[in-house]
Amino acid sequence: MDGRILAASHDGAYVIRMTGDVRLTLCTTIDEYFQKMFADPGFTSVWVDLCEAEGIDSTTLGLLAKLAIKVQDKYGFQPAIFSCEPGINRLLKSMGFQRLFDLREESCASPENIHEIPQVTGSEDSVKDKVIEAHRVLMGLSEENQARFKDLIVALERG
């Protein structure tokens, strides 16, 4: 399956979803998206959803690492990666991503179980609730209503 990168935001909560075999020969689009995200004054959190990813190439891993470092530097928290595929988890851990991200290996198909979302420190409780709600909304986005993942849809062919 060809790799795709989808992204969406809701009330300052951002989700980046990678599906299929993700190989980036062009990464400027994602870089631009991240810049836009960091320029958002309402930014509260970001997570990466890799549950439907089959493979991730080194360039993409590098971009994710960069994202995590920037979030840590700028907002003081580690973004979460949701990943329930053992091969992907093995890859992430071998690269030392557990030190960059809040790795969540539980299935992310059940948004009800999400209570804590890594986010900008100092957010008030009401904001926190809003962020959790926002993530639930984003989480509920399935293949069918993928149109809502409209901020960034990059379909990159292999090689």
Next chain:
Amino acid sequence: MSTAISRKKVHMESSGTALVVDHDETRVTALATLVKELGFEPVVHTTAVGAREFLHQRPDLDVIVCELDMEGLTWDTARRSLPELDVQIPIILISDEARADAMMTALRWGASDFFVRPLDDIEALERSLGRCRRQRQVRRELEQSRHSLEAANTELRGTIKVLEQDQQAGRQVQMRMLPSTPMVLGDYVFSHTVIPSLYLSGDFTDYFTVGDRHVTFFMADVSGHGSSSAFATVLLKNLFARKRSDLLRKNDETIYSPVAMLKRANLELMDLEVGKFATMVVGVIDTEANTLRYSVAGHLPQPVLVCREGARYLRGEGSAVGIMEDAHYEEHLIDLPDSFMLALFSDGILEILPPKNLIEKEKYFIGVFEETADSPEELVTRLGLDRVETAPDDIAALFISKRD
């Protein structure tokens, strides 16, 4: 006629050239004058043969204005000669008679317009001539852009050739940076193979003696492919060479420590600020004690140690180099069997293995060693490396073996 003359001034600037053909001298002169007034430079021919010869020279005309009832001009000759010429010049035909069949034939034959004498609607003729000129202009522009495209294409080919030569040169340099293979040191044999997916590879491996009993080796897989990744491999090669000479000149023992080397590599790659990172395995073999000190920096597949008892991964955790400043690495010290083979591959090998999932791939990979693994050559065949024509990713392999 007076309206035409007054309009003429407006149109003079964009004048074109018109071939005017008629056997009747008086008529042709009048027609030429009219055409000139309408803003075209007339070229007059009074015989069909003459006009045809003139057209054979492929003059750059905007329009042909031709008398239909002309001596020496028949539908047959015209039909034959014009396609022959591949004439792309619009034609306006003029006749004394308004014969429907002649008009139909003329239009089907490809004429742009048809006028009947007396020519009283000068404006219609002017519009018709204008259309012809525009049509011709469009063709010229097409022709021009085709030419410039061809020129650009030729230029691009040239540029690509130059780039290819650069890459070839780079590849030569990179190949020469690799250590000699095989390198035999007593019972130990070191060998390697590197298959780049492009000209230049982001994979690199090196081994060299340090002092009189140690051999330091490493395998590095820089993210991405091509030139920028290849430059990072040069940096790593240089780092190891520098630390080797620092031992001799400054008594700096960094080269004996895989973790210290990885930390240095980490800092140097981060300083490079090109967004490149690398997974690495660094090892130091003490040939006298037959021990291996190694450290793994995010590298997959992990090194495989094969001996009589079977094959196993040499475990080790650590971040890839070039990502984060405070990276941590583990150092492992193991006793080596009397007879063994140590195999290190870059992750490109995983791409060509049949299973889809990484965990399955790792199982399959170690299985190949369990089953075969007497010699690097056999392994290369078993893994399908000798059949790889276009590798999706760079593939590098380093083999260290010892026979007792």
